Amino acid sequence: MTLAEKVGQVNQRMYGWDAYERAGGGHRLTAAFRAEVAAFGGMGALYGLQRADPWSGVGFDDGLDAAAGAAMAEQVQRHVREHTRLGIPVLLVEEMPHGHQALDGSVLPVNLAVGATFDPELYAQAAAAAGAELRSRGAHLALVSALDLVRDPRWGRAEECFGEDPHLAARLTEALVDGTGRAGVGVVLKHFAGQGATLGGRNSAATELGARELHEIHLVAARAGVAAGASGVMAAYNEFDGLPCVASRYLLTEVLRERWAFEGIVMADGGAVDRLVRLTGDPVAAASLALDAGCDLSLWDACFARLGEAVEQGLVAQAALDAAVARVLTLKFRLGLFEQAGAPAGGTSTGAGPYAAGPRPSAAEVGERIARASLTLLAHDGAVLPLSPATGRIAVLGPNADRVEQQIGDYTAPQRPGSGITVLQGIRAAAAPGTEVSYARGCALVGDDVSEVPEAAALAAGADVAVLVLGGSSARSAGTAFDDNGAAVVSSGAAPGMTCGEGVDLADLALPAGQLALLDAVSATGTPVVVVLVQGRPHALPDLDGRAAAVLSAWYPGPRGGRAVAEVLFGVHEPRGRLPVSVPRSAAQLPVFYNGKDHRYRGYVDQTHLPRYPFGHGLSYTEVRYGPPRLSCGSVGADAPTLTCRVTVRNVGSRPADETVQLYLRRLTGGSSWPRVRELRAFTRVLLAPGAEGEAVFEVGAHTLASLDRSLTWRVEPGTVSLETGPCATRTQGACLEITAPRP
Numbered sequence: 001m002t003l004a005e006k007v008g009q010v011n012q013r014m015y016g017w018d019a020y021e022r023a024g025g026g027h028r029l030t031a032a033f034r035a036e037v038a039a040f041g042g043m044g045a046l047y048g049l050q051r052a053d054p055w056s057g058v059g060f061d062d063g064l065d066a067a068a069g070a071a072m073a074e075q076v077q078r079h080v081r082e083h084t085r086l087g088i089p090v091l092l093v094e095e096m097p098h099g100h101q102a103l104d105g106s107v108l109p110v111n112l113a114v115g116a117t118f119d120p121e122l123y124a125q126a127a128a129a130a131g132a133e134l135r136s137r138g139a140h141l142a143l144v145s146a147l148d149l150v151r152d153p154r155w156g157r158a159e160e161c162f163g164e165d166p167h168l169a170a171r172l173t174e175a176l177v178d179g180t181g182r183a184g185v186g187v188v189l190k191h192f193a194g195q196g197a198t199l200g201g202r203n204s205a206a207t208e209l210g211a212r213e214l215h216e217i218h219l220v221a222a223r224a225g226v227a228a229g230a231s232g233v234m235a236a237y238n239e240f241d242g243l244p245c246v247a248s249r250y251l252l253t254e255v256l257r258e259r260w261a262f263e264g265i266v267m268a269d270g271g272a273v274d275r276l277v278r279l280t281g282d283p284v285a286a287a288s289l290a291l292d293a294g295c296d297l298s299l300w301d302a303c304f305a306r307l308g309e310a311v312e313q314g315l316v317a318q319a320a321l322d323a324a325v326a327r328v329l330t331l332k333f334r335l336g337l338f339e340q341a342g343a344p345a346g347g348t349s350t351g352a353g354p355y356a357a358g359p360r361p362s363a364a365e366v367g368e369r370i371a372r373a374s375l376t377l378l379a380h381d382g383a384v385l386p387l388s389p390a391t392g393r394i395a396v397l398g399p400n401a402d403r404v405e406q407q408i409g410d411y412t413a414p415q416r417p418g419s420g421i422t423v424l425q426g427i428r429a430a431a432a433p434g435t436e437v438s439y440a441r442g443c444a445l446v447g448d449d450v451s452e453v454p455e456a457a458a459l460a461a462g463a464d465v466a467v468l469v470l471g472g473s474s475a476r477s478a479g480t481a482f483d484d485n486g487a488a489v490v491s492s493g494a495a496p497g498m499t500c501g502e503g504v505d506l507a508d509l510a511l512p513a514g515q516l517a518l519l520d521a522v523s524a525t526g527t528p529v530v531v532v533l534v535q536g537r538p539h540a541l542p543d544l545d546g547r548a549a550a551v552l553s554a555w556y557p558g559p560r561g562g563r564a565v566a567e568v569l570f571g572v573h574e575p576r577g578r579l580p581v582s583v584p585r586s587a588a589q590l591p592v593f594y595n596g597k598d599h600r601y602r603g604y605v606d607q608t609h610l611p612r613y614p615f616g617h618g619l620s621y622t623e624v625r626y627g628p629p630r631l632s633c634g635s636v637g638a639d640a641p642t643l644t645c646r647v648t649v650r651n652v653g654s655r656p657a658d659e660t661v662q663l664y665l666r667r668l669t670g671g672s673s674w675p676r677v678r679e680l681r682a683f684t685r686v687l688l689a690p691g692a693e694g695e696a697v698f699e700v701g702a703h704t705l706a707s708l709d710r711s712l713t714w715r716v717e718p719g720t721v722s723l724e725t726g727p728c729a730t731r732t733q734g735a736c737l738e739i740t741a742p743r744p
Helices: 004-010 030-038 066-083 113-118 120-136 158-161 165-184 213-216 220-228 248-261 283-293 304-312 318-334 363-374 422-431 453-461 513-524 560-568
Strands: 018-022 024-028 045-047 091-095 142-146 186-192 234-237 265-268 375-378 393-397 436-440 466-469 529-535 548-555 625-627 633-636 643-651 657-670 677-687 693-700 719-728 731-740
Touching: 004 030, 004 304, 004 318, 004 731, 024 066, 091 165, 091 234, 091 283, 091 318, 091 453, 091 560, 113 120, 113 165, 113 548, 120 142, 120 363, 142 375, 165 220, 165 677, 186 248, 213 220, 213 548, 213 560, 220 234, 234 248, 248 283, 265 318, 283 304, 283 318, 304 318, 304 633, 363 548, 363 560, 393 422, 393 453, 422 466, 422 548, 422 560, 453 513, 453 548, 466 513, 513 529, 529 560, 548 560, 625 657, 625 719, 633 693, 643 657, 643 677, 657 731, 677 693, 693 719
Parallel strands: 045 091, 091 142, 142 186, 186 234, 234 265, 393 436, 393 466, 466 529, 529 548, 633 731
Antiparallel strands: 018 024, 375 548, 625 643, 643 693, 657 677, 657 719, 719 731
């Protein structure tokens, strides 16, 4: 290959929507695309050929539907085959944050909802279904947020995380890799690494992570995803130890390639290489810095296209460029591009992973199942829910009660008019004939205008129950301003229609003043109130005892989420979601994640330091009681730790239970560093009929007991630990286990 051809294979600087244009009744390739291919004798990857949203400016009038998308993908490949010397096919890269971000692509609930299911098998099915849609349109590589953790819920991208816990994120990341692989699609895991730990919850800001915190918390999911066979990782914007991740040789080479033996690609986040010019003062040197650190493929930047100059000037070794090109070409071979450049290929997975099974459901179907499984009952007086079919009058109120766009999250393509099911529509469909269902918005999503509150309160006063749908929104609109990487630009309080999403960080996590005034007015009527929170981050909640009979959290449940909410409210399905994040009482008490270091802090003088609702919490319409954990032995050797932990759970109520039993590790003595309060190490579901008793069984081994030693290596260390089981992080019972040192 010539030097220009090599640089072309690590080039992904073009926006995919600039590669085509309307022509007559169809679409054709643009002159800009043809010029880009000609300049480098090919193209490594093309991002977002089928992306549609307000940032790209692509909608139904000019964008690609499923059929047109597949045809345009073939045009891209045919042009490269016929107009370049080597005819190397192009990697077509698409966003798949919660479904393929394309016109008519199925929209899944956001990742925070996935985390609330505690169900990797269900998520693997969703990833397979979404990946199949992407692959049917000719694309090969899905970009999916999986590695970030919600360590500060003020961060606008909290909805893209699986939660605050590394073990939960790791299990769901494995499921993601398995599911996309079964669809013949490679996955690039975002973002590597530590982006969820930026100071103040500020997007793309600095982190102050030490190496231990990085490895113990923020690299766990990445390590699991790499071991599962991820095709790539995306280097994050944030810095680690003074260097942006895309320039960190420690992260991209020493950890990723040398320690973990990763053979996939490293992709830069959008424009991240160009940001390095502030360090180097020169774009050619910036490209050299990223390549030498271990970055293989650019994204939207100008610098990487000048790597030929860097090699000629001796700023970077030819071997470094060759290695990056080899990794890109290897991925193309693995994904079958050279066999079927324009048509769906078989991919790298045989479907024999831990979650492979049976016929593949549609993405829309499995998305609705995720929505139902994610709904989390935070509080309940035991009387109002489930709603009786005989309920005569239901008032459905609130700014999120009848807006599909406020159910579907950020990074979502435009939806067909009339598609989706709102909470109001879901309740009307689920209610018995003759039920009077009234509706009022009550207030705007943001602000303190209370002019609509009296109407809503009047409807509540005349109803048997009021369903108050509050929360936030990540809905982008044509009026939203964007940064050059697609993040929303917040100029005065919030972007239009957005209180969450990329670029929309909050200082105050309380619900807006108008929503709180609506809650007060409706509660004051004396009508039983059910609060439904449709949200992309955990808002800080006031004390709702005596004000709300029940509180249900629905993390952006997707376009059909309204039906899922209604079916749970009416008891068609039991609530089974569990909190993947701790819910704070106020932003002033942050951080509130459950697995901090165990320094036995007593709390603030003016308020408790404990969350409103803890990690793992979730109620049901019945009562489940836990026995203490029982270990098969009280002592194991650090060199071969194998035992079984059992716990009996009993449903003492009158309805079926779908219980998520959680296993935590708490180190009491020993270890290489100060212990954490407790750490989730396993979870399992137990289905119980009314009055039935069951047993959760955990096979405990090195994967459960390991901790990070002084060399930042995971191993089982001697000492005393407590294995704790329970329904959440703060309601556990423990059994002590002695771990003895290996015999000399």
